[in-house]
Amino acid sequence: xxxxxxxxxxxxxxxxxxxxxxxxxxxxxxxxxxxxxxxxxxxxxxxxxxxxxxxxxxxxxxxxxxxxxxxxxxxxxxxxxxxxxxxxxxxxxxxxxxxxxxxxxxxxxxxxxxxxxxxxxxxxxxxxxxxxxxxxxxxxxxxxxxxxxxxxxxxxxxxxxxxxxxxxxxxxxxxxxxxxxxxxxxxxxxxxxxxxxxxxxxxxxxxxxxxxxxxxxxxxxxxxxxxxxxxxxxxxxxxxxxxxxxxxxxxxxxxxxxxxxxxxxxxxxxxxxxxxxxxxxxxxxxxxxxxxxxxxxxxxxxxxxxxxxxxxxxxxxxxxxxxxxxxxxxxxxxxxxxxxxxxxxxxxxxxxxxxxxxxxxxxxxxxxxxxxxxxxxxxxxxxxxxxxxxxxxxxxxxxxxxxxxxxxxxxxxxxxxxxxxxxxxxxxxxxxxxxxxxxxxxxxxxxxxxxxxxxxxxxxxxxxxxxxxxxxxxxxxx
Amino acid sequence: xxxxxxxxxxxxxxxxxxxxxxxxxxxxxxxxxxxxxxxxxxxxxxxxxxxxxxxxxxxxxxxxxxxxxxxxxxxxxxxxxxxxxxxxxxxxxxxxxxxxxxxxxxxxxxxxxxxxxxxxxxxxxxxxxxxxxxxxxxxxxxxxxxxxxxxxxxxxxxxxxxxxxxxxxxxxxxxxxxxxxxxxxxxxxxxxxxxxxxxxxxxxxxxxxxxxxxxxxxxxxxxxxxxxxxxxxxxxxxxxxxxxxxxxxxxxxxxxxxxxxxxxxxxxxxxxxxxxxxxxxxxxxxxxxxxxxxxxxxxxxxxxxxxxxxxxxxxxxxxxxxxx
Numbered sequence: 001x002x003x004x005x006x007x008x009x010x011x012x013x014x015x016x017x018x019x020x021x022x023x024x025x026x027x028x029x030x031x032x033x034x035x036x037x038x039x040x041x042x043x044x045x046x047x048x049x050x051x052x053x054x055x056x057x058x059x060x061x062x063x064x065x066x067x068x069x070x071x072x073x074x075x076x077x078x079x080x081x082x083x084x085x086x087x088x089x090x091x092x093x094x095x096x097x098x099x100x101x102x103x104x105x106x107x108x109x110x111x112x113x114x115x116x117x118x119x120x121x122x123x124x125x126x127x128x129x130x131x132x133x134x135x136x137x138x139x140x141x142x143x144x145x146x147x148x149x150x151x152x153x154x155x156x157x158x159x160x161x162x163x164x165x166x167x168x169x170x171x172x173x174x175x176x177x178x179x180x181x182x183x184x185x186x187x188x189x190x191x192x193x194x195x196x197x198x199x200x201x202x203x204x205x206x207x208x209x210x211x212x213x214x215x216x217x218x219x220x221x222x223x224x225x226x227x228x229x230x231x232x233x234x235x236x237x238x239x240x241x242x243x244x245x246x247x248x249x250x251x252x253x254x255x256x257x258x259x260x261x262x263x264x265x266x267x268x269x270x271x272x273x274x275x276x277x278x279x280x281x282x283x284x285x286x287x288x289x290x291x292x293x294x295x296x297x298x299x300x301x302x303x304x305x306x307x308x309x310x311x312x313x314x315x316x317x318x319x320x321x322x323x324x325x326x327x328x329x330x331x332x333x334x335x336x337x338x339x340x341x342x343x344x345x346x347x348x349x350x351x352x353x354x355x356x357x358x359x360x361x362x363x364x365x366x367x368x369x370x371x372x373x374x375x376x377x378x379x380x381x382x383x384x385x386x387x388x389x390x391x392x393x394x395x396x397x398x399x400x401x402x403x404x405x406x407x408x409x410x411x412x413x414x415x416x417x418x419x420x421x422x423x424x425x426x427x428x429x430x431x432x433x434x435x436x437x438x439x440x441x442x443x444x445x446x447x448x449x450x451x452x453x454x455x456x457x458x459x460x461x462x463x464x465x466x467x468x469x470x471x472x473x474x475x476x477x478x
Numbered sequence: 479x480x481x482x483x484x485x486x487x488x489x490x491x492x493x494x495x496x497x498x499x500x501x502x503x504x505x506x507x508x509x510x511x512x513x514x515x516x517x518x519x520x521x522x523x524x525x526x527x528x529x530x531x532x533x534x535x536x537x538x539x540x541x542x543x544x545x546x547x548x549x550x551x552x553x554x555x556x557x558x559x560x561x562x563x564x565x566x567x568x569x570x571x572x573x574x575x576x577x578x579x580x581x582x583x584x585x586x587x588x589x590x591x592x593x594x595x596x597x598x599x600x601x602x603x604x605x606x607x608x609x610x611x612x613x614x615x616x617x618x619x620x621x622x623x624x625x626x627x628x629x630x631x632x633x634x635x636x637x638x639x640x641x642x643x644x645x646x647x648x649x650x651x652x653x654x655x656x657x658x659x660x661x662x663x664x665x666x667x668x669x670x671x672x673x674x675x676x677x678x679x680x681x682x683x684x685x686x687x688x689x690x691x692x693x694x695x696x697x698x699x700x701x702x703x704x705x706x707x708x709x710x711x712x713x714x715x716x717x718x719x720x721x722x723x724x725x726x727x728x729x730x731x732x733x734x735x736x737x738x739x740x741x742x743x744x745x746x747x748x749x750x751x752x753x754x755x756x757x758x759x760x761x762x763x764x765x766x767x768x769x770x771x772x773x774x775x776x777x778x779x780x781x782x783x784x785x786x787x788x789x790x791x792x793x794x795x796x797x798x799x800x801x802x
Contacts, residue, residue: 367642368641368642368645369645370645370646370649372629373629373630373645373646373649373650374649376490376629376630376649376650377649377650427648427649428645428648428649430599431595431598431641431644431645431648432641432642432644432645434598434599434604435598435604435607435640435641435644435645436641437604
């Protein structure tokens with residue numbers, strides 16, 4: 001047994017401790033203590049095996065991109081601009097790539113000019129740069145609960161104090177947000193920005209309603225707070241009407257012509273084209289954009305010229321909207337396969353979101369099942385345990401939930417994967433039933449599961465029960 | 479000497495094992511050995527036959543590496559290996575067996591019950607769970623019988639918390655141990671066979687060396703600390719522990735007795751609890767393949783005893799050739 005590993009040694013009193021062992025520990029910055037690791041991460045390493053059906057990734061399916069097209073586009077890049085492709089580019093990004101961003105944003109109903117944006121190394125870099133620009137240790141970030149698991153280590157690394165607000169079927173409840181901001185103000189704490197994924201939220205799968213979008217931007221304006229609008233999946237909508245971006249709603253309220261004052265917009269090519277090209281972007285008010293750009297200079301000078309030229313060539317030479325339609329058809333069918341499999345395999349014990357788009361379903365098992373424990377038993381299937389989406393130090397919130405990716409795998413594998421999870425969940429359900437002498441509920445009908453509105457209401461907390469989850473900075477920060 | 483380091487594996491402690499293995503490899507190379515590494519899988523036997531090592535250094539934590547499976551395999555192949563043999567591994571990693579043995583030998587260990595999942599339903603054990611109230615009594619710590627990861631270890635303050643704790647523990651094992659929670663200070667004592675090891679023939683066997691006591695101090699004092707102590711950054715360590723002379727000596731004596739009782743060889747780490755009420759150390763469990771990363775407890779304790787990491791690794795390597 002090796003529980004002691006990674007635990008830092010300490011000196012206390014005049015006793016001698018192992019200098020050699022402290023060699024690096026003494027050099028590490030305080031913020032590294034906010035970089036959480038856990039037994040869960042160890043476990044995720046075990047899932048990287050060929051026999052494992054992984055529903056854990058955040059992956060789009062890149063196998064749908066035609067290899068001949070890729071070869072042709074790269075050859076075109078070489079013929080047109082080998083020297084530029086192999087050279088550094090401007091920190092803020094190449095104009096040719098920015099023109100593509102303008103097209104994508106227009107498709108989302110949001111008008112922007114290239115002078116309002118920077119191109120970044122994936123959307124993830126925007127989260128990092130926004131924290132770098134805005135967050136001093138102890139500053140507050142208000143986020144949804146659950147929140148994007150990939151943002152959790154970034155917030156931790158900047159020693160942010162994250163306050164999460166439990167979502168309901170329509171996203172973050174604005175009255176809960178208002179109460180939280182009021183309370184923070186009374187306590188003399190400084191919220192710097194509100195982090196939200198309004199469309200098909202990762203991992204919750206819910207979409208913020210139009211009414212709440214309007215209220216959110218109005219509140220940000222009233223209190224002069226920034227909103228980080230993370231919108232990687234907006235164009236991956238499989239049903240229902242698209243909703244306006246927070247950026248466009250705030251821009252409509254602004255004095256300046258068509259430019260938002262309080263929304264930083266994060267976009268990415270990862271889900272509509274390829275995560276391998278590592279290209280995203282930020283659109284932000286000018287003073288914020290300038291700081292982000294300075295931060296990016298320090299981080300990586302510029303994003304890849306090669307892939308920016310690839311994107312520019314792709315948008316010029318190919319029907320990118322057509323490819324997006326193909327992706328939507330493919331992912332819609334996969335989402336349906338997952339929802340059907342969940343309905344077929346789980347009884348009343350489980351509930352799950354019915355996302356109108358995006359890549360993820362958020363499923364919640366009975367509270368006596370800890371999905372981290374469940375994952376440990378699953379030798380041939382993987383998912384992201386829910387607690388990865390919460391920032392509480394004890395890891396108690398979200399413990400019974402899991403994030404399931406439906407976009408990256410063919411339908412048969414999705415069905416098989418859900419079946420394997422259900423088979424593993426049998427055991428804890430049996431043990432609990434025996435110990436507590438409670439009969440098992442029956443399986444719910446598949447028909448019931450196909451009512452999006454009703455099911456959406458089952459996501460996370462029930463509507464009306466939305467609660468503010470107050471989270472201390474992880475103990476690791478102390 | 480050609481040494482193969484076994485590291486990785488499929489257990490929940492794979493990551494830690496890989497780090498232990500890397501450090502061991504570096505130390506062995508500095509000592510001039512020819513070093514190979516192996517991540518066990520279906521090819522293990524074939525690869526060992528290709529490599530033909532003079533010795534195998536077992537740096538596998540959890541499941542196969544610690545429960546005697548790999549050790550039995552190495553004996554079958556006739557390859558010398560570090561650390562305890564299959565019998566000691568079985569005795570140490572089965573927490574119920576280890577506690578029964580300690581109880582019989584008069585080594586203090588918290589009161590406990592142990593049972594199998596199948597008996598819950600198959601023998602109607604679920605009807606008898608109320609008896610736990612009386613003995614061992616709450617609060618209880620519920621643990622999977624095997625396995626060294628913190629996963630599945632749950633604290634149950636009272637009977638209402640028992641079902642969830644059982645569900646968690648049974649997620650990792652068919653058998654669980656329900657142990658009376660002892661409030662107190664977390665101690666660990668590592669035992670290392672003497673340099674040169676037990677010589678054969680007429681030379682008397684030197685005593686194993688008992689290393690200084692390490693104390694693990696949770697940063698937040700609550701019941702959950704029992705579970706969260708395994709989380710990084712939530713615990714600090716002090717070595718040698720600041721204890722009254724008699725208590726440190728008593729903890730070391732118990733560790734040595736446990737080491738001998740279980741028949742450990744080469745190295746082991748014994749975890750104890752210094753009970754707040756009685757001020758007596760009590761033995762929780764024994765780890766036959768303790769971690770060897772740069773911040774692990776065993777290297778810290780060795781260092782406090784004046785044994786550097788390279789010397790520690792060499793000492794453990796020698797245990798491959800001193801098996802009685």
